Amino acid sequence: MFLRLLCLTCSLLFCANLHSNRSFAQQAGGPPQQPAPAQVPKPAQAPASPQSTHYPILLLGHGSDPVWSVLIGQKGPERFDRANYPPIALEPSSVNAEGAESWVYRAKDIATGADVTLHLTREVCIDAAAPEIPPKTAPTPPGNPTTSATPPSTIAKNAFRIVLEHAQIGTFRGCARVAAELFPKIVNQGADDDDTDKKKPPVTAITNFKAPTAVAYLTSTGKIIVSRGAAKKVIPVAGTEPSLSHDGKKLLYTRNDSKMGSERTIVLYDSDTARSKDLVHGTVREAFWSPDDSRFAYLQSQDQKWRVVSSPISTPETATPPYNGSVDSLQGWTDVHTVLANDPQSLSWIADDRPQQSVPLKEIYGDTFRVSDSDTIRINPVNPDLLLVSAKYFTAPAGAPADASGIFLYEIRAKRRVMLTPPEQWSSHGEWSRDGIQIFYTRRMSATSSVTYRIFWDGSGARRYVDGTDFVVGQ
Secondary structure: OOHHHHHHHHHHHHHHHHHHHHHHHHHOOOOOOOOOOOOOOOOOOOOOOOOOOOOOOEEEEEOOOOEEEEOOOOOOOOEEEEOOOOOOOEEEEEEEEOOEEEEEEEEOOHHHHHHHEEEEEEEEEEEEEOOOOOOOOOOOOOOOOHOOOOOOEEEEEEEEEEEEEEEEEEEEEEEEEEEEHHHHOOOOOOOOOOOHHHHHOOOOOOOOOOOEEEEEOOOOOOOEEEOOOOOOEOOOOOOOOEEEOOOOOEEEEEOOOOOOOOOOOEEEEEEEOEEEEEEEOEEEEEEEEEOOOOOOEEEEOOOEEEEEEEEEOOOOOOOEHHHHHHHEEEEEEEOEEEEEEOOEEEEEEEOOOEEEEEEEEHHHHHOOOOOOOOOEEEEEEEEEEEEEEEEEOOOOOOOOOOOOOEEEEEOOOOOOEEEEOOOOOOOOEEEOOOOOOOOEEEEEEEEEEEOOOOEOOOOOOOOEEEEEEEEEEEO
């Protein structure tokens, strides 16, 4: 009972105190306080949506006049292909949106450092479908550019229009489409991934080449080996400057007839019969078969000058000079009527007793190489605009012998020069395969040892091929 009275008394005292506080506040002039409304938290503002600088990210751009294609990956252009030329690896640099439906990609030609710019616009583009060149395979086997394109009746509708500008090669116009199937599987990488190797375009392997079936080369003892399929024959007499016919059955070579003098003989060797025949005797050198194997051209000394001479292979005594000018080296034939030769200043296409075209050697060699008698210049078998040049350096690169030489490609129209062999190597006597994709060259391994290496025209796949030098291809 006492506890109940005590609780009731406490309650009355609390209520009285509360009423007294409210009365005091009203007497002081303050309005009665209202309970503060509950604070409703504002929704968090979503971050701005990222604006893609290019869309979509996996594209194939292509054109049909001339035939070309470009692969555009996650970071930009990765590879540029043209019919009958080696693929060009690109290093993407930036992508910028020009508008709601157009973008500008920028990249570098890795081999030469030239600027490459792509303008991409989302709009319907109709063009003759160009051949697709996936990055995991080689370009379509070289051939006549007019026959490698898809016939005009084959028309494709594409979602983009593209213009590619290469600072050295020129401008290419065409279409583009989404082509994710041409790229390897994409693996997400961290934003801080700065591995230099991962930034490079994917390395591609050339797989559609044809290994030569008929070749010839020199052994370390100066003997010539002629190889056709599995059969190998050794010419018992030492010789130099081998040249195989295009069917691989016959060989021209130069035999030295005097150790101290300049007397030589150009010899014809038949691999089927293993018999040799002397064709021309005197101060002669550098014999080459014509493209149809019906004639041969060579150099002959007249009045202390080297002049180009040619004759039918069946009647070598009827030799005639197609050009009366003086030359230093004969570099082969470009067609059945034209030979390629050079003097110390120019490379010339000679036919009908006069140069049809000349290119200054300074333009071809640049400031890196110098002209010498041991140089070789070979035209690609399927692309007369592409030269393979073996020449000596003006100044030997670091780690190379003092007399080092190197091998490079030169495009006549674009004046684009691309090194093929590493600068520290001594490399010479480059020769094309008949498919125009492989290059065979002599590599010096030591002061007393040289071998033949093979490399693809994009600089990949270098490997030791045979233990010999001055390698030439017949078939």
